[in-house]
Amino acid sequence: MILLGVDYGTKYWGCAVGSSATGHADPLGSLKVIHQEPDWKTLDQWVKEWRPDAVVIGVPLKMDGTPFKVTKKAQAAAETLRDRYGLTVYEADERMSTVEAKDELFDHKGKKALTKSNVDTRSAQIILERWIYMNL
Template structure:
């Protein structure tokens, strides 16, 4: 049985910024495409924007980072990410898969620093890079 085809979206959920990455059609490479800045105040706007991206890019699967605490216990952000995922599924019709995302922002920061990206530019793309890491890890498991 071959690997399924079609784009997968990776989401690095945050209470202020949501990093979005999308795979290629063959589900090999993840690429950060947008940071949805919502400041936790308008989830409906953020959900609608992500659904627009899903339609524009032809996404047929979603993986959302589940930010557990370092000791593995549930965090408040994890619960909010799951609520967001349920709302997204209701709006867009795609049930998300969740993946542990501890340390992805740290890894993204390290990657950007080692790539000599200036601090101001890092802030704008760090959530996208974290979404890329979440998505690429998921793609590598397929």
């Protein structure tokens, strides 16, 4: 199964593509969000190119599992993805994915690697790989 991973954000969405067969995800890039809408043109191209069977979107939760204000926005984005692409969209717990992404990027490539795009994209990979490991 091919899966599209999304690290939801109010300013950017990080995206990755992965396979349930390998449990591995690769970066696609970061989508700028303008007026609460991601770069649909680029996302449409990725969906057309990769033809995912489903989408996994990270939903932010506090460490105790309670929602943030932005949690409902991420869940609304999941519904929009379902409607737009007709795909199953799984909501994944994204706790600590950004921290892990920053740590990995810094350890491997130093401070210069900590761009918003790199962090969001790596976070999407982490969210997707965790979801595959836990669910398939």
